Structure formats: C-alpha cells, structure tokens
Amino acid sequence: xxxDFYQDQPHACSYLEGRRARNIYPDPTKPASKALYxxxxxxxxxxxxxxxxxxxxxxxxxxxxxxxxVNNFRPNRSQRRCLNKNRDIEMKVRPAEFHxxxxxxxxxxxxxxxxxxxxxxxxTDSYINFLTSSWCDTAFIEFRLGEKLVALAVxxxxxxxASAFYTFFDPAMDKRSLGTFAILKQIELVRNYGLSWLYLxxxxxxxxxxxxxxxxxxxxxYRSKWRKVDKNFE
Numbered sequence: 001x002x003x004d005f006y007q008d009q010p011h012a013c014s015y016l017e018g019r020r021a022r023n024i025y026p027d028p029t030k031p032a033s034k035a036l037y038x039x040x041x042x043x044x045x046x047x048x049x050x051x052x053x054x055x056x057x058x059x060x061x062x063x064x065x066x067x068x069x070v071n072n073f074r075p076n077r078s079q080r081r082c083l084n085k086n087r088d089i090e091m092k093v094r095p096a097e098f099h100x101x102x103x104x105x106x107x108x109x110x111x112x113x114x115x116x117x118x119x120x121x122x123x124t125d126s127y128i129n130f131l132t133s134s135w136c137d138t139a140f141i142e143f144r145l146g147e148k149l150v151a152l153a154v155x156x157x158x159x160x161x162a163s164a165f166y167t168f169f170d171p172a173m174d175k176r177s178l179g180t181f182a183i184l185k186q187i188e189l190v191r192n193y194g195l196s197w198l199y200l201x202x203x204x205x206x207x208x209x210x211x212x213x214x215x216x217x218x219x220x221x222y223r224s225k226w227r228k229v230d231k232n233f234e
Contacts, residue, residue: 003026003027003030003036004026005024005025005026005027006024006025006027006028007022007023007024007025007056008022008023008024008025009022010022013057013060015062015063015202015204015207015210016060016062016204016206016207019057019060020057021055021057021060022055022056022057022058023053023054023056024053024054024056025051025052025053026040026045028051031135032050032052032133032135032136033135034135034136034137034157034158034159035159036052037135037136037156038158038159038160040052040054041158041163041199042160042226043222044065044222046065046163046165046201046202047133047136047156047163047165048130049129049130049131049132049133050133050135055202062204062205062206062207063202063203063204064202064203064204064205064221064222064223065201065202065203065221065222066199066200066201066202066203066213066214066220066221066222066229067161067197067198067199067200067219067220067222067226068197068200068216068217068218068219068220069196069197069218069219069220070161070187070190070191070195070196070197070198070218071191071218072218073187073216073217073218074218075184076215076217078215079180079184079215079216082176082177082180082181083181083184085176085177086176086177086178086181088145089143089144089145089150089151089176089181090143090144091142091143091185091189092141092142092144093139093140093141093142093189094139094140094141094142095139095140096131096132096138096139096154097140098124098127098128101149102140102142102149103122103124103127105149105150105152105168105169105170106122106127106168107122108170108171109168109169109170109171110122110168111171112171112172113171130166131154131165131166132154133156136156137156137157137158138154138155138156138157138165139154139155139157140152140153140154140155141153141155141182141185141186141189143169143178143181143182143185150170150173150176150178151167151168151169151170151178151179151181151182152167152168152169153166153167153182153183153185153186154166154167155186155189157193157195158199160195160196160197161190161195161196161197161198161199162186162189162190162193162195162197162198162199163198163199163201164182164183164186164198164199164201165201167179167182167183179212180212180215183198183200183216186198187216200213200216203221214229
C-alpha cells in the first residue's frame with residue numbers, strides 16, 4: 001500500500017524553548033492500525049492519541065528516535081539499585097481503560113512535575129484522548145505499593161516490540177526513581193513476551209528532561225537507519 005505524507009504549519013517547539021517546529025503525518029484518510037504503526041515506528045514515528053507523527057523541521061534535527069535492544073540490555077549499577085529499592089512494588093498489566101484512580105494520579109503528576117506546561121489541569125477527555133487510541137494495542141501498566149497506585153506506564157505493543165508512550169507517578173516519591181523503574185520493568189516485560197525492542201520516543205541532547213534515555217545500555221538511534229549508540233555505560 002502506498003502512503004502519502006503531509007506536513008503541518010510551523011508552531012512553537014514543545015521541547016526546545018524559542019524554536020519553531022514542524023511535523024509530518026501519514027495520510028489521515030487512510031485507516032491507522034497496529035500493523036501500519038509497527039512499520040512507521042521503525043522510521044522514527046510516534047503517536048499522540050489517534051494521530052501518528054514525526055518531527056520534520058527544516059533547520060533542526062535535534063529529535064532523535066531511540067530504542068533499547070532488550071535482549072542485549074544490562075542494567076548499570078544505579079539501575080540495579082533502583083530495582084532493589086522498589087522490590088516491594090508490584091506490577092500489573094491492565095487494559096487501557098479510564099479509571100478515576102489513574103486520572104487522579106495523572107493530575108497530581110502534572111501539577112507536581114509540569115506546572116504551567118500546558119498539560120496541567122487536564123480534563124477526563126483530554127487525558128483519555130492523549131493516552132489511548134482506537135486502533136493501537138495499548139496497555140496501562142500499574143505499579144502498586146500495597147494497595148496504593150504509585151505509577152502507571154502507558155505502553156503500546158507493536159509487532160516487534162513495545163513503545164514506552166508515557167509514564168506518570170506520585171511526585172511525592174521522587175527518591176524511588178519511579179520513571180526509571182517503569183522503563184526497567186517494561187524492558188523485562190517486552191523480553192518475557194519474546195519481543196525485541198522497547199522504543200523510548202525522542203532523545204534531545206539539549207533537553208535535560210530527555211537526557212535520561214542515554215543512561216540505558218543497548219541503545220540504538222535512528223538516523224536514516226538504526227545504529228547502536230557508541231557510549232560507555234557504568
């Protein structure tokens with residue numbers, strides 16, 4: 001099947017202050033599917049709600065798609081400490097459905113971690129429209145300390161792996177490094193499912209919020225093709 005792509009108008013970059021950004025999108029009249037997304041994510045695309053996109057800025061290539069080769073991943077010392085610190089947290093894979101408990105945690109996370117970022121004060125509609133999709137195979141992965149929900153990872157499953165779409169957690173539990181823990185458990189889950197890759201979205205060297213992605217071993221970056229990141233890990 002041939003597929004046309006369209007580019008949007010310049011808009012404020014959501015990652016780098018003061019820059020203008022543009023995205024490309026597959027033809028919106030063609031139905032999206034897990035199979036199509038599995039192909040497009042191989043070429044650096046992501047989704048937001050039902051929409052599939054990829055940054056395509058004429059004067060900037062700061063957004064670099066990255067993924068982890070889960071079968072060759074080895075946790076470093078800090079990540080092993082993170083796993084050990086959170087060994088009392090239980091993980092459960094659930095369908096991507098609205099639950100007020102999830103939404104309340106999401107709201108607290110945005111208020112605590114991203115105040116004034118444009119996503120705080122979410123509505124139930126904006127929450128579900130952002131995180132879920134009518135065509136994507138998405139799971140909500142709960143992390144609980146006893147009965148308390150402390151984190152939730154939104155994970156998209158594709159043909160060859162999974163995409164770590166979004167993670168939110170209790171902002172009062174910073175010392176547990178729950179964002180890192182969620183990625184480590186997703187790596188474990190993907191490996192147990194017999195899949196190969198965990199996609200982490202875009203790494204942006206100039207964005208402090210994105211630098212954590214290079215702390216994971218067996219990392220690959222997409223620059224016209226996937227290449228191993230040449231970096232020494234602890």
